[in-house]
Amino acid sequence: MTEIDDxxxxxxxxxAVAELYTNLFKSHLDSNPFDRAMLDVFIASVNETEPGMVADIGCGPGRVTTYLKAAGLNVFGIDLSPEMIRQARAAHPDIHFEEGSMERMSLDDAALSGIVAWYSIIHTPPERVPAVLTEFARVLRPEGHILFGFQAAEEPRGVQAYDHKVAPGYRWAPDTLAEALEENGFRVTARMLRAPRPDDRGPQGYVLAVRN
Known part of the structure; x- marks a missing residue:
């Protein structure tokens, strides 16, 4: 499958699933204290430095974007899917959402103080992820923070392809993603692996990092 194809x-x-996805995950954060805890650490980290613009990349219908907005961050959302962006704009007209690709963002260098990439790299072939991380480093200012959430590999190291319900997906071991970040302009400040909850198909991972 070529880059354009995937x-x-x-x-x-x-x-195709934008409306169903929106309804299914609308209240997901309310019942997941681990997700909220990692997002709260990210929010506190951004606020400890000079606050600026924050991007929720792969924002979908905006559930994480609205959480960040409610916490006082100057946040906007980017997503590949125009239908997801339509859902986000309809539900949250007070937040800016735009269609775009995380592989080539229309942002100036060092434009952001923070990025949340919440389950955003899971459909990107692993060989292209280093270039994505380099693009994230380009648009983040020095000491800017980035938070990843992702389905975690069952092995302690590596990346595993799996049958995601929407599109082909990849599970990352937290240590493997941390190493990729450190090789592409970041230093890792936290990583967490948690056991699956009843509605998860496997373990989940989180990595928080700072741009060098």
Whole structure:
């Protein structure tokens, strides 16, 4: 599958399930204290430095974006799927959402003080993820913070392909993602692996890092 093909497949797949996805995960953060805890650490980290613009990349219908907004961050959302962006704009007209690709963002260098990439790299072939991380480093200012949430590999190291319900997906071991970040302009400040909850298909991972 070429680069263009896999992006098109992912966009079309999320366009097709946008309304269902929005309804299914609308209150997901309310019942997940681990997700909220990591987002709260990210929020506190951004606020400890000079606050600026924050991007929720792969924002979907905006559930994480609204959480960050409610905490006082100057946040906007980017997503590959135009239908997801339509859902986000309809539900949250007070927040800016735009269609775009995390592989080539229309942002100036060092434009952001923070990035949340919440389950955003899971459909990107692993060989292209280092370039994505370099792009994240480009748009983050020095000492800017980035938080990843992702399905975690069952092995302690490596990346595993798996049958995601929407589009082909990849599970990352937290240590493997941390190493990729450190090789592409970041230093890791925290990582966490948690056991699956009843509605999860496997363990979940989180990595928080700072741009060098």
């Amino acid at each position: 992006v098109l497949v992912t966009r079309a797949a999320y366009d």
